[in-house]
Amino acid sequence: QVQLQQSGTELVKPASSVKISCKASGYTFTSNYMHWIRQQPGNGLEWIGWIYPGNGNTKYNQKFDGKATLTADKSSSTAYMQLSSLTSEDSAVYFCARLGSGDWGQGVMVTVSS
Amino acid sequence: DIVMTQTPSSQAVSAGEKVTMSCKSSQSLLYSENKKNYLAWYQQKPGQSPKLLISWASTRESGVPDRFIGSGSGTDFTLTISSVQAEDLAVYYCEQYYDTPYTFGAGTKLELK
Numbered sequence: 001q002v003q004l005q006q007s008g009t010e011l012v013k014p015a016s017s018v019k020i021s022c023k024a025s026g027y028t029f030t031s032n033y034m035h036w037i038r039q040q041p042g043n044g045l046e047w048i049g050w051i052y053p054g055n056g057n058t059k060y061n062q063k064f065d066g067k068a069t070l071t072a073d074k075s076s077s078t079a080y081m082q083l084s085s086l087t088s089e090d091s092a093v094y095f096c097a098r099l100g101s102g103d104w105g106q107g108v109m110v111t112v113s114s
Numbered sequence: 115d116i117v118m119t120q121t122p123s124s125q126a127v128s129a130g131e132k133v134t135m136s137c138k139s140s141q142s143l144l145y146s147e148n149k150k151n152y153l154a155w156y157q158q159k160p161g162q163s164p165k166l167l168i169s170w171a172s173t174r175e176s177g178v179p180d181r182f183i184g185s186g187s188g189t190d191f192t193l194t195i196s197s198v199q200a201e202d203l204a205v206y207y208c209e210q211y212y213d214t215p216y217t218f219g220a221g222t223k224l225e226l227k
Contacts, residue, residue: 047216061215102166
């Protein structure tokens, strides 16, 4: 069955960067868009962008331009999202997902604190 | 960006009740070429990832109970739960995937009366 296994909780300092991962299994990684979604504490869902691992093409929500960078490693079927110049506003749970198929990772909580 | 507006923001319900919640988009989600509405409904319980219930406005995902019914077209959509069960207490989100950036409504929280 399809699984999206995300990396663990992150506690990071302001102004730093963090890279979280999403390991996919159970489907053809290179033929499906991988989306990333943010959920701030007590808030709704925001779409960050997608990557197409087959060719590395990306599409970002303009709001996250310069904040998020999406990459993918075909050899390990793993998608990555790097978040840079972190502030307290970036504290949130970040999900990877195959939106069209309804498959979501378990989410990674990122806390930005000194 | 397409703005998704969900109402009500919360609703207190009793088991067995029929529940309806609304989702309105700031522009039509109906693609004329294929006559499909690019609208999905999700259920999210505390500490869990969202679960896809309905896609294309009215197509129930495999394994989703038939008490969940999606309807609507264009800019106005409804999720109906025909007879609410205790396990349905959650937050429900609509999402448009007609155009990027994909956007979600703020959610409707179902609570116990």
